[in-house]
Amino acid sequence: MATVESGILLERPMPYCPGCGHTVVNKQLDQVVRELGISPLDVIVVSDIGCCGLVDGVLGCHTVHGLHGRSTALAVGISLGLQNPSKKVIVVLGDGGATIGLQHILEAARQNVDMTVIVQDNMVYGMTGGQVSGLTPESLKQDRLPEEEQVPAFDLVQLAHTAGAVFSARVVVGAGVKEVLREAVETPGFSLVEIVEMCPSYGIRKVKELKEVMPYPEVVLRQTRPIRRVQFQQKASLLESITAIPVQFNHRLEQRLHVLIAGSAGEGIQSAGELLASAAMAAGLYSTKKGEYPITVGTGFSVAEVILSPTPIHYTGIETPDVAIVVSADGWNKIQSRLSASTRLIVDESLAVDKKQPMVRVDFRGAVGGRSAALAAIAFWLQQEEWFPLEALRLVSRNRKYAAALEAAIAKGQQLSPVG
Numbered sequence: 001m002a003t004v005e006s007g008i009l010l011e012r013p014m015p016y017c018p019g020c021g022h023t024v025v026n027k028q029l030d031q032v033v034r035e036l037g038i039s040p041l042d043v044i045v046v047s048d049i050g051c052c053g054l055v056d057g058v059l060g061c062h063t064v065h066g067l068h069g070r071s072t073a074l075a076v077g078i079s080l081g082l083q084n085p086s087k088k089v090i091v092v093l094g095d096g097g098a099t100i101g102l103q104h105i106l107e108a109a110r111q112n113v114d115m116t117v118i119v120q121d122n123m124v125y126g127m128t129g130g131q132v133s134g135l136t137p138e139s140l141k142q143d144r145l146p147e148e149e150q151v152p153a154f155d156l157v158q159l160a161h162t163a164g165a166v167f168s169a170r171v172v173v174g175a176g177v178k179e180v181l182r183e184a185v186e187t188p189g190f191s192l193v194e195i196v197e198m199c200p201s202y203g204i205r206k207v208k209e210l211k212e213v214m215p216y217p218e219v220v221l222r223q224t225r226p227i228r229r230v231q232f233q234q235k236a237s238l239l240e241s242i243t244a245i246p247v248q249f250n251h252r253l254e255q256r257l258h259v260l261i262a263g264s265a266g267e268g269i270q271s272a273g274e275l276l277a278s279a280a281m282a283a284g285l286y287s288t289k290k291g292e293y294p295i296t297v298g299t300g301f302s303v304a305e306v307i308l309s310p311t312p313i314h315y316t317g318i319e320t321p322d323v324a325i326v327v328s329a330d331g332w333n334k335i336q337s338r339l340s341a342s343t344r345l346i347v348d349e350s351l352a353v354d355k356k357q358p359m360v361r362v363d364f365r366g367a368v369g370g371r372s373a374a375l376a377a378i379a380f381w382l383q384q385e386e387w388f389p390l391e392a393l394r395l396v397s398r399n400r401k402y403a404a405a406l407e408a409a410i411a412k413g414q415q416l417s418p419v420g
């Protein structure tokens with residue numbers, strides 16, 4: 001049970017190299033939270049990518065792990081959503097994340113969002129082997145970058161202050177950290193503390209060397225500004241705009257059926273998958289549909305994964321398909337390695353498929369063209385296996401754009417016969 005006395009640090013070994021500055025900072029933050037009498041349940045730590053982000057595993061408060069540099073943006077959302085001064089939103093990120101996400105920090109400072117950003121600045125990207133960040137001092141860059149690429153480090157504390165932070169400070173890791181962190185956490189509004197630290201594995205190994213290399217001195221900057229508040233308007237949930245599909249048909253499915261529909265991008269594979277999943281709902285089944293296609297939408301393969309089930313679906317992945325409906329070579333090349341010996345294949349007759357497994361070949365593309373082949377193949381398959389009436393597929397197609405073309409593809413698929 002989390003209490004003020006228990007603090008935010010769990011009794012677990014720290015996940016860092018021996019001597020890492022992150023260990024010191026985390027312990028100081030824990031002490032600050034205890035001394036201020038803050039319950040761990042009122043602390044939300046948003047961590048970033050990098051060694052400092054490993055802190056999640058040793059924290060007994062609320063934690064959110066962000067993308068690299070984006071933790072501050074997440075924390076802004078949390079803070080503005082809560083708008084509760086008794087909740088402490090604290091970002092923990094490194095010098096790499098701070099400079100990747102510098103705009104997020106400046107924006108949060110400019111708007112004076114109520115939160116604290118702790119920058120654990122060991123002056124290098126520690127986790128990936130000591131590369132330079134935007135806060136690496138020139139003295140550390142000499143053996144890491146060619147001379148022409150050596151530019152001064154950002155003065156993060158001055159930047160945050162100029163942007164509008166009410167409290168911004170730089171402090172070298174050690175006993176003084178606690179006092180600075182305490183003021184930052186206590187101060188309403190946006191605060192930033194840059195803690196200059198060691199990374200014994202890839203950066204500075206000793207505290208006394210930090211002051212010799214750090215480009216800017218320890219400093220505390222304060223100013224007074226109003227805190228950013230927002231008025232929220234209650235709006236209808238997007239889910240409320242989704243019309244339920246009434247159950248109008250029966251089904252005869254007794255267990256989950258995993259269906260892959262594979263073809264070429266731009267040929268209606270995803271739409272056909274959605275229609276199959278929707279038709280299954282109209283027949284009283286649970287269904288899910290997921291799509292996979294290259295980032296360059298419109299070229300290459302397109303695969304729709306559809307699960308039909310008489311019981312709720314808690315895991316939406318398909319490891320081994322029961323049925324694969326394949327209407328082009330792009331689709332076949334993509335999914336053939338996923339098939340098992342028992343996967344039933346419905347394939348376009350143009351495909352060179354030499355698998356020794358249950359297979360039906362039909363001239364879908366010749367009958368309805370590439371753009372309608374997937375839907376015609378689904379109609380053909382449903383007609384063959386009768387898991388639920390084809391009328392369900394017709395019903396859900398009626399409200400779609402190009403309803404007439406969909407109806408034509410279904411009607412044609414229903415009439416087709418296997419080749420050979």
Ligand code: SF4
Nearest residue numbers: 016017020051126199
């Ligand atoms: S690599 Fe550096 S920053 Fe990462 S845990 Fe080790 S000492 Fe700490």
Ligand SMILES: [Mg+2]
Nearest residue numbers: 094095124126
């Ligand atoms: Mg770092």
